[in-house]
Amino acid sequence: MFLLGCDFMQNKTMQDRPKFLNLMILGPKMAVNAKVSILHRVSGVLMVLTIPFLLYVLKKSLVSQSFYDTLYGVISNPIIKLVYLFFIWVFVYHICAGVRFLLLDLHKGIEIKTAQTTARIVIVLSLILTAILGVLIW
Amino acid sequence: MVRRNITGAGYGFNSWIGQRITAVIMLVVIVVFLLFVAYLATNVNSSIASWQAVFKCSFVKIFVQLFFVALFYHAWVGMRDLWMDYITCNSLKLTMHIITILWLLANLIYSIKIIWA
Numbered sequence: 438m439f440l441l442g443c444d445f446m447q448n449k450t451m452q453d454r455p456k457f458l459n460l461m462i463l464g465p466k467m468a469v470n471a472k473v474s475i476l477h478r479v480s481g482v483l484m485v486l487t488i489p490f491l492l493y494v495l496k497k498s499l500v501s502q503s504f505y506d507t508l509y510g511v512i513s514n515p516i517i518k519l520v521y522l523f524f525i526w527v528f529v530y531h532i533c534a535g536v537r538f539l540l541l542d543l544h545k546g547i548e549i550k551t552a553q554t555t556a557r558i559v560i561v562l563s564l565i566l567t568a569i570l571g572v573l574i575w
Numbered sequence: 576m577v578r579r580n581i582t583g584a585g586y587g588f589n590s591w592i593g594q595r596i597t598a599v600i601m602l603v604v605i606v607v608f609l610l611f612v613a614y615l616a617t618n619v620n621s622s623i624a625s626w627q628a629v630f631k632c633s634f635v636k637i638f639v640q641l642f643f644v645a646l647f648y649h650a651w652v653g654m655r656d657l658w659m660d661y662i663t664c665n666s667l668k669l670t671m672h673i674i675t676i677l678w679l680l681a682n683l684i685y686s687i688k689i690i691w692a
Contacts, residue, residue: 482657485654499692
């Protein structure tokens with residue numbers, strides 16, 4: 438839906454259906470808003486795959502004696518910390534981009550220039566928020 | 576070529592709007608959760624016991640469970656859209672749909688087990 442664009446709903450006949458764009462060929466030539474869209478999907482898939490881990494942390498937090506036991510038993514290793522940080526970015530990014538898509542659905546900021554600006558804002562904001570959270574957990 | 580009208584029947588509209596509604600629900604729960612964690616982190620007297628005490632409340636359990644139900648519906652629509660967009664082979668698409676449903680259902684059962692344990 439995101440990739441095909443909003444004009445899909447306005448097309449009336451089979452001939453007017455949206456053009457098929459091959460992402461593999463398009464690749465690096467994608468505009469920034471297309472990159473935000475595809476990263477939104479990739480981050481979504483990564484989070485679906487990590488749901489059991491999230492549930493496991495929730496479970497541990499409900500039986501542990503301290504927060505230290507819950508998180509730092511796993512987190513103390515620097516490489517694990519980087520993995521955590523990556524998933525924090527995935528989560529923060531998905532929310533930032535998701536809010537942008539919700540606003541687009543409400544027809545806020547659908548002009549191409551505005552949409553490209555907000556796409557850049559989403560990437561920068563998600564990195565800043567991740568950096569802040571990274572400093573907090575380190 | 577048959578000039579068939581492809582809009583107007585609302586195909587997929589329910590799941591589309593459902594995905595947006597669940598997104599907003601999860602956003603609200605996440606904001607509340609982060610505020611609560613920030614409160615725990617800044618309050619010197621708080622410990623994991625405060626978190627566990629809050630989680631004993633059925634009201635909280637129901638909201639957390641609702642969050643996960645919203646998450647699984649949201650994830651289902653998202654994953655289904657992916658398979659529909661990128662997989663052209665029908666048998667593979669069906670297989671991925673089934674794997675996704677099983678994965679999400681298994682996680683739903685796990686979430687029920689943990690929340691209501």
